[in-house]
Amino acid sequence: MKNCETYTASEARENLSEIINKALYKNPVIITRRKEAVAVIPLELLNRITDLEAKYDAELAATSLEEFDKTGGITLKRLKEELGM
Structure with a gap:
């Protein structure tokens, strides 16, 4: 940050x-x-700051869910099967 005073730990x-x-x-x-x-x-x-981070995370999650719905992504169960897990 600009114009902040800085102190050593001591x-x-x-x-x-x-x-x-x-x-x-x-x-x-x-x-x-x-x-x-x-x-x-x-x-x-x-x-x-934490409120903004939470809002950003929620927006990312919503975008990911929309993409999943549009592309017909795969479930975690199916992904594990494909990976042999």
Whole structure:
């Protein structure tokens, strides 16, 4: 994310209260440790992200089901039989 403050894990331990306050006021913070990174974000933002993911997954499932219905796909049972399972 652009314009996010970044802290090392050591700095984060020393400034935890400040980091939490930033996240509460809609300022995500990135914490790094050994070239890995995590983000501290408001719970509201996390909820919106997970809602969007769920909506996307539902749309993919609906599209797949429509395709299955149109093409007359095969059942799992038949697929296993064809694969000798």
